[in-house]
Amino acid sequence: MSKLGDKYKAYFPDSHANFGQHGEFDELHALWIQDNEWDNGGDVPRLIALMLNVKKAMADGVQGAFAEVGTYKGNSAAVLAHYARKHDRMLYLFDTFEGVNIKPSEALKETEGIEFNDTSLDAVKSLVGTDHVGYNIGFFPYSIPPGFENLRFAVVHLDADLYEPQKAGLEFFYPRLSPGGLMIVHDYYSGSFEGCNRAVDEFVKATGANLILMPDKSGTAIFRKSAYEKPTPESYLKLSVDYYQAKQFENSIASARKALELRPGYVQAYINLCAAENALGRFAEGKKAGDEALRLDPNNQLAKNNLQWSVDGVNKK
Ligand SMILES: C[S@@+](CC[C@H](N)C(=O)[O-])C[C@H]1O[C@@H](n2cnc3c(N)ncnc32)[C@H](O)[C@@H]1O
16 A cells, blocks of 8 residues: 555646647646645646646636635645636635634544644735635635625635535535536545545535546545536526525525526416515515415415415505
């Protein structure tokens, strides 16, 4: 068995060695290993996988911003920032920028106590830059700024090691990935971070998203959304329910209407529309949607309840 820190020889991709398609490699490699030679010096496969996949997503015209949860010294962020600037996208970084407490239950090995604290916001800014880069300081997901939920993403890198932020990152970003969007999860099968592995496995079970593994040091895994996935009435209804639960009622209404465009007479969409209009105090609009739901399905108890809520609201006004 080879030991931690052992290296092996590997070829560069032909596209680089024979065809010179990655002229940025030397510059990005220098950023990749700056002040982090031990972690990243032997992890060229991870760098190349990141480069190839981000470049392919950009070549495919995938829309949206870039984001990273877990930035540490900024080595992976500097690579992402290069492509974000090149393609005029914003890169949003999330970290405390002063380390986190790695609980013993989370890290199976020697890591305990505060980790990743040999960095600072200033150091990261000087490596990654500020052009096309937004810094969100604090504990993810609590550091998500207002309005951020309305963005869409082309490339997301989740590298926060622990169960809670990785789970929150998957749940927040995956529904906001554009068609063809890329989600790269570090440490999925490194063996050191059981929580990261569990968060991903639970997410795959719950969503059916497709996971591909990379042969790098710490077990990166990649999701890529289909570029050709057509939105369905069900997917819009799910979005509408999610927005309702997040108390984003205008977005919930817009998604329910999209579901109805694709499937007129979709009872559940009318029910959700009714509830979201009621929640905004627009009871007459709610009543219209509730009436329609009940016309289509006279015995539907949820439709009756929501309609009653509308009627009560109209009468109170
Ligand atoms: C492995 S390092 C990231 C390495 C970096 N992506 C790279 O490849 O160069 C993990 C980072 O996640 C951050 N982190 C962990 N949990 C977090 C949370 N809940 N909120 C913000 N940052 C968190 C830590 O502070 C640490 O900087």
